[in-house]
Amino acid sequence: MHAIAISRAGGPEVLEWREVPDPRPAPGEVLIEVAAAGLNRADLLQRQGFYPPPPGASDVLGMECSGVVTEVGADVEGFSPGDEVCALLAGGGYAExxxxxxxQVLPVPDGVSLVEAAALPEVACTVWSNVFMVGRLRRGETLLVHGGASGIGTFALQLAKAFGSRVVVTAGSAEKAARCLELGADEAINYREEDFAAKVQADVILDIIGAKYLPGNIAALAIGGRLVVIGLQGGTKGELDLGALLAKRASVYGTTLRGRPVAEKGVIVRGVRENVWPLVSSGAVRPVVHAVVPMAEAARAHRTLESGEHIGKVLLAR
Known part of the structure; x- marks a missing residue:
């Protein structure tokens, strides 16, 4: 088959569309003919040599895809050849x-095209596991989402609104802030012009920045608030004011998804199918797709993601 392979760490130019060995489904696995794959920040880090795949995972980039099941291994439950699906991957999505x-496989929700479905698995599982399972966001509470115009941000704000929460987002431009408001955010803060910590008291904060935002995040937490850190775009080491944390009876969580055991991912995927998929099928929550790029032109898609000018997800399509 063909896949996007990397011979060395580097910029987008190292991504090559070339022949690699075909995968075979082991017991408990399904083989998917890929229609589209979603891009994630982790893909950029892996390409640069900073985020190797977990042991045993494919070294081909891509942590989510959509497509059609062509073969099932032994002990597979609920899926058959011909099913249209999308899947959460540890790697291997930029391939045929x-x-x-x-x-880790989900049916394509009603009303979503096969290509669009590639925009869903990573964001849906990330948001469900972190905002709702870890952060325990409840109806009527306030969620602060950093990077509200990102793939995760656009999904998180829609899902939280669908569950009856107030949503505040940060965004880096007036255009992005306006799009977040269109998607249902109650307030959008331009972080280049305003201090988010002075404007909101949040019960749950979903943070992709890390160290740079740590003091501001603690200040922005309400009493009993929960800060969930899922990204480190702003660094790995920051100063934590334990006095402020104790005074607010607050909690700080750090989580990742890719390296979890299959059983843990399965719990998250089942939760998504039960609680999130009905909202997607009804149209209350929709994938936001910025661009669809031919898979062989993955370098162009990576440049788009690196530019930070996108709103929602960037997809690769066969």
């Missing part, structure tokens, strides 16, 4: 075929 544990 990928093998994935059946527990």
């Amino acid at each position: 075929k990928v093998a994935v544990p059946w527990e």
